[in-house]
Amino acid sequence: MRRYVAVRVVSLIPILFGVSLLVFAMQALVPGDIVDIMMGGDQAFGDKNAEARLRRQLNLDRSVPERYLLWLGGLFHGDLGTSFVSGKPVLGEILRRVPVNLELAGLAIAMALGLGIPIGTLSAVRRDTWTDAGIRLGSVLGYSVPNFWVATLTVLAGSLLWPGMPILQYVPFRENPGRNLTLVLIPSFVLSLTVLPLIVRMTRAAVLENLRLDYVRTARAKGLPERRVVYRHVLANSLIAVLNVTGVQIGVLIGGLVLTEEIFILPGIGRLLLESIQKRDFPVITGATLFLATVFVTINLVVDLLHAVLDPRLRR
Amino acid sequence: MPSSTPASVAELDAAAIVAGVAAPSRVSRRIGRRLWQRKTAVLGLGLAGIVLLGALLAHWLSPADPLAMSPRRFAGPSAASWLGTDQFGRDLLSRLLLGARVSMAVAFGAVGMAVLIGGAVGLFAGYFGGRIDLALMRGVDVLMAFPTLLLSLAVVATFGGGVRNLMLAVTLAYIPIFSRVIRGSALSVRQSEFVEASRALGARDGRIMLRAVLPNVLAPIIVQATFNLSTAIMIEAALSFLGLGVQPPAPSWGNMLSEARSFMELDPWLALAPGAAITLAVLGFNLFGDGLRDILDPRLSGDA
Numbered sequence: 114m115r116r117y118v119a120v121r122v123v124s125l126i127p128i129l130f131g132v133s134l135l136v137f138a139m140q141a142l143v144p145g146d147i148v149d150i151m152m153g154g155d156q157a158f159g160d161k162n163a164e165a166r167l168r169r170q171l172n173l174d175r176s177v178p179e180r181y182l183l184w185l186g187g188l189f190h191g192d193l194g195t196s197f198v199s200g201k202p203v204l205g206e207i208l209r210r211v212p213v214n215l216e217l218a219g220l221a222i223a224m225a226l227g228l229g230i231p232i233g234t235l236s237a238v239r240r241d242t243w244t245d246a247g248i249r250l251g252s253v254l255g256y257s258v259p260n261f262w263v264a265t266l267t268v269l270a271g272s273l274l275w276p277g278m279p280i281l282q283y284v285p286f287r288e289n290p291g292r293n294l295t296l297v298l299i300p301s302f303v304l305s306l307t308v309l310p311l312i313v314r315m316t317r318a319a320v321l322e323n324l325r326l327d328y329v330r331t332a333r334a335k336g337l338p339e340r341r342v343v344y345r346h347v348l349a350n351s352l353i354a355v356l357n358v359t360g361v362q363i364g365v366l367i368g369g370l371v372l373t374e375e376i377f378i379l380p381g382i383g384r385l386l387l388e389s390i391q392k393r394d395f396p397v398i399t400g401a402t403l404f405l406a407t408v409f410v411t412i413n414l415v416v417d418l419l420h421a422v423l424d425p426r427l428r429r
Numbered sequence: 430m431p432s433s434t435p436a437s438v439a440e441l442d443a444a445a446i447v448a449g450v451a452a453p454s455r456v457s458r459r460i461g462r463r464l465w466q467r468k469t470a471v472l473g474l475g476l477a478g479i480v481l482l483g484a485l486l487a488h489w490l491s492p493a494d495p496l497a498m499s500p501r502r503f504a505g506p507s508a509a510s511w512l513g514t515d516q517f518g519r520d521l522l523s524r525l526l527l528g529a530r531v532s533m534a535v536a537f538g539a540v541g542m543a544v545l546i547g548g549a550v551g552l553f554a555g556y557f558g559g560r561i562d563l564a565l566m567r568g569v570d571v572l573m574a575f576p577t578l579l580l581s582l583a584v585v586a587t588f589g590g591g592v593r594n595l596m597l598a599v600t601l602a603y604i605p606i607f608s609r610v611i612r613g614s615a616l617s618v619r620q621s622e623f624v625e626a627s628r629a630l631g632a633r634d635g636r637i638m639l640r641a642v643l644p645n646v647l648a649p650i651i652v653q654a655t656f657n658l659s660t661a662i663m664i665e666a667a668l669s670f671l672g673l674g675v676q677p678p679a680p681s682w683g684n685m686l687s688e689a690r691s692f693m694e695l696d697p698w699l700a701l702a703p704g705a706a707i708t709l710a711v712l713g714f715n716l717f718g719d720g721l722r723d724i725l726d727p728r729l730s731g732d733a
Contacts, residue, residue, distance in 0.1 A: 127567060128567075131567065132575070139584070139587045142588075144589075253712070253715060253719070254712065257711040257712035258704075258711075259666055259704060262700075262707065265690060265704070269697060365577075371578065372670070405576070406579065
């Protein structure tokens with residue numbers, strides 16, 4: 114097991130290296146002069162001193178490979194560069210917003226699993242009934258409806274039907290936990306809908322598959338009540354498949370976060386990324402992209418390792 | 430399909446499909462009949478067909494110029510404009526039709542390019558194995574390290590929006606998906622007896638890849654491509670919604686929804702219509718894909 118973990122963790126290194134190369138290459142490939150683009154619309158535009166400072170800051174007087182190595186060296190010290198707009202270190206700007214994302218994503222996953230596993234199990238147990246048909250129809254519809262549309266309509270419904278609905282505001286958890294939770298609850302629920310349909314579908318498929326296996330027959334033969342067979346044995350064995358899907362869905366969730374934060378005006382990394390794109394703040398764009406990709410591969414690794422812990426057949 | 434007989438009927442038919450033989454083969458007729466029996470797949474094909482037709486015929490079907498403003502703002506449905514007008518008095522139906530064109534162009538363009546590029550990568554990696562495989566798949570792993578929307582977002586943020594860049598952005602995000610699907614199939618086909626037999630007969634690598642490997646990976650590619658059409662529609666809409674894709678005044682379902690946000694309390698219909706268009710298009714390709722998967726590649730079916 115320890116060997117498996119070590120191999121998997123080490124295999125992350127070339128991938129992260131490649132990710133840094135790709136993210137850097139995009140910045141280096143920006144068409145036109147990056148200083149002109151970044152300073153366009155700024156009061157300092159045309160100020161030769163400010164321009165020269167920016168060029169030095171971005172190491173633009175050096176060759177592209179040199180710039181990459183300098184940037185990469187900085188990464189090892191936790192230096193993602195400096196925001197052109199705020200003048201603050203990029204890493205600090207990102208980390209300041211992490212709690213918002215953690216809360217949103219954590220609640221969304223909890224809601225999706227909390228709803229999806231029971232619904233999927235119900236669908237499997239009631240196979241080929243109207244309940245099953247309804248749930249399956251709902252899940253196909255669920256992943257065909259764009260989440261940002263649902264979010265937009267939620268905001269609309271809130272303002273039309275319930276003008277006092279706490280929405281489009283944000284209060285940090287530390288300042289007022291109760292208020293924070295009521296404000297984040299609705300966006301989290303809407304976000305959970307991005308992953309809910311697949312969790313329902315996978316739970317249903319896994320439960321159905323397990324129901325056909327020999328151990329279920331054994332459990333029934335030794336006289337266990339059906340309820341116990343399903344909830345104790347089948348469901349426990351089905352959760353591994355659900356865990357796997359949840360890992361894959363983290364990517365969908367990260368994309369969904371960007372949209373959710375934009376629509377509900379929540380100050381997370383997604384909004385930071387969008388704002389920096391609007392302001393052409395390239396150090397922040399690069400930093401936030403790199404950060405989110407790193408989080409994504411790391412979570413996937415953790416899910417894989419969890420999978421190996423739960424399913425010994427995978428440890429080779 | 431039994432691989433022990435080097436030229437089973439199914440393989441010959443599949444080869445005929447690849448070679449572009451026009452005669453309707455038994456396989457495709459059989460697939461068509463079985464698809465027709467699935468009501469949801471037919472519904473999906475219908476929805477996707479309507480969107481596709483609307484996109485292709487947008488210029489003929491549009492009752493008005495989608496960009497022409499008029500003083501009739503926020504007008505309800507009428508004989509002149511069936512779905513009413515938006516905040517600038519532009520005809521909503523015409524804008525939705527042009528939006529379908531953008532959506533379909535990006536979806537089909539991106540999926541087509543990703544199938545070609547990703548397919549070539551996967552075919553080479555899976556067929557030749559060894560170092561070629563290792564090098565190509567490392568590159569694919571790097572692309573896989575980005576959530577799909579994030580990678581597309583980064584591309585349009587860097588190179589700007591517009592239909593062409595949207596297409597490239599989605600293509601880049603899809604290349605790893607198709608190269609993985611095809612690599613897996615190519616790996617397994619490579620070791621099969623009929624490939625060994627053709628090699629023994631003196632067939633060259635290029636010919637084997639084209640005539641033996643490709644027909645066998647067609648089914649999973651078609652299934653995957655159908656689902657990816659629907660996610661591509663979603664990505665295009667999302668990026669345009671965020672203001673990074675198709676730029677106004679040119680209509681896209683995403684930017685129409687985004688613009689409607691400022692007026693939706695006044696006229697909720699403006700926010701409902703583009704979202705409904707996205708949903709129907711995505712639903713169409715998803716239902717059709719579900720049906721295709723059940724028929725072409727039952728192993729992938731999530732319904733045990």
